[in-house]
Amino acid sequence: MTATTEAPASQPIADMEADSLIGTFAEGQRLVGSQCNACGCTMIGSRVVCSSCISRDVSRVALPSTGVLYSFTRIHVGTAGIRPLGYVDLDNGVRTLADIREGDVPLRPDMRVELGIDDDDWFFAPAAGEKREA
């Protein structure tokens, strides 16, 4: 018999294990991101593969807790009552969907927002210094 090589088995990625987008880091509780050590691409959530260069050399990182509210809505349908939801562009450029908490300051696109945490819930709210008037 001639020597043969055996094709390596690809392995499944256990992407259902790390579901939460919030994690504990040296800085405290932060949104979980992933940074590619090959090309530097930063992504939301726990990732195994870089969506830019497909490297598997990806590290878990804390994402910035501040950013800009790109857009938002208040959902009136469903069981959760009125639910404000928005897209936040974090200060390192990563975008995340987030619950938005409204206070005295009316929401508007492009306003500064910051991460807040209440027990198991996380959300973004207008940053300190955002004024009542646009």
Next chain:
Amino acid sequence: MSDNVFVISAAMIPFGKHRTSSYVGLAVSPLIDAIRDAGIEKSDIDAVYVGHSYGGMMTGQRICKEIGLGTIPTVNVDNACSSGATAIHEAWQAISQGLIDIAVVIGVEKLTQFGGGTLPLSPEDREVKQGIIMPAVYAMRATRYLHETDATPEDLALVSVKARKHGALNPFAQFRQETTVEEVLNARRVADPLTLPMCCPTGDGAAVVVLASERARKRLDSKPGIRVAASVLHSGHVAEGFRDMIKPEISYDSARDAYAMAGIGPKDLDMIELHDAFSIAELIYYEAFGLAEPGHGVDLIRDGKTTFGGDVVVNPSGGLLSKGHPVGASGVAQVAEAFWQLTDQAGARQIDKARWAMTHVTGGGTAGLDHGACTIHIFEAA
């Protein structure tokens, strides 16, 4: 060089809440009608392409066996709201490459199976786990559009008013009552700034078209048909960071490629059936298709440029807003409308001397993508 492909017949059921009909029950009648109208026999059909998103296993085969149509390839296609149009694209590819001569395309969906509420999205998706729903995605597009342009909620309502005006003329539409800006603005809020009449209704539907090669069409000595001048399918591309939600690259790029393939431009179009799942979408797509500069789509609806008597009739059928949006059926129903308009069979909503038509569906709520899929077709009366 690819061969010319023609749509030689179209049939559909009125969209609505057909609670006592299964996927099979929805699709069989238009399937028979489209085959008869094309003047073909079952034995002439080389392949069947079936677009649906929620029909489950072997939806196409379940439908076709009811009329004893088998043996030939049956391909089930899921691309969310683009499922039906993707099925047409697949049929067009096979015919244009000379592989087959005649294909039947079925688009079918039964949304009443879910008992109401918003469209079920993949529970594996990150943003779906966070609670995203399709009205919220479009609402955020609307918030941003109102922020960046001089558009107002009244303009969003004008789109719904136009859709209902057109739908009132279309016996296939779910909503056939006209409405007013005041009614639209005072209606139940779904996701700010969108109210209920700014959102397409869910429902059930089925539409069928028959596509044929030039030689098959000549052999059949068929009635008037329309030529597929462009068939384009794009997928979404992930953005981990900033994405301009009011300039969806997937629709911009698809339109650019479709115009290039057809050798025409936006000014040549007599009608467009576009993906108005929510009223904001129509304004954004005016811009994506080159009918207006970015930020100025709103001018067209204000000035009545996109209704009968205007520059180009957008959604003469009433669009998804009036017709309803049984996901997998919508793309095929749009092509049925183009077929009827370009062959002078559109009744009270007939566009005078219509020659060029575009159809556009784009769909799928997936984290990181604008839309998952976008299909654009351009047709010429032939």
